Amino acid sequence: QVQLVESGGGLVQAGGSLRLSCAASGSIFRAFRMGWYRQAPGKQRELVASITSGGMTNYADSVRGRFSISRDNAKTTVYLQMNSLKPEDTAAYYCNVFDRGANYWGQGTQVTVSS
DSSP: OEEEEEEOOEEEETTOOEEEEEEEEESOSOOSEEEEEEEOTTSOOEEEEEEETTOOEEEOTTTBTTEEEEEETTTTEEEEEEOSOOGGGOEEEEEEEEETTEEEEOOOEEEEEEO
16 A cells, blocks of 8 residues: 655745645555646646656656756655746646556645736
8 A cells, every 4th residue: 555645735826936745655665756747627637747766857848947856765755846836837736656567646736826
């Protein structure tokens, strides 16, 4: 059993910043890849950013240069620093862990950016 606990969402004005955290616990081996996805109303879930256990990162074009993903391997925790937020970043953000061939998801945290 794997549990993902997210925190850090909220309401912020355009241009502001938020930091999301996701702590993984349970039967995690080494969490090969951890990341964040988001889903806005009426849209498909999309990858925001991911990071492997070796530190390789991947970003959606829409957030590159504004968002930064990092992880603490000892704590199996992944962070998403979001700067220069835009109204179009408004969505539910979901933590994702890929470990030993299986995908695990958090419950989601809402990020709302007002104009």
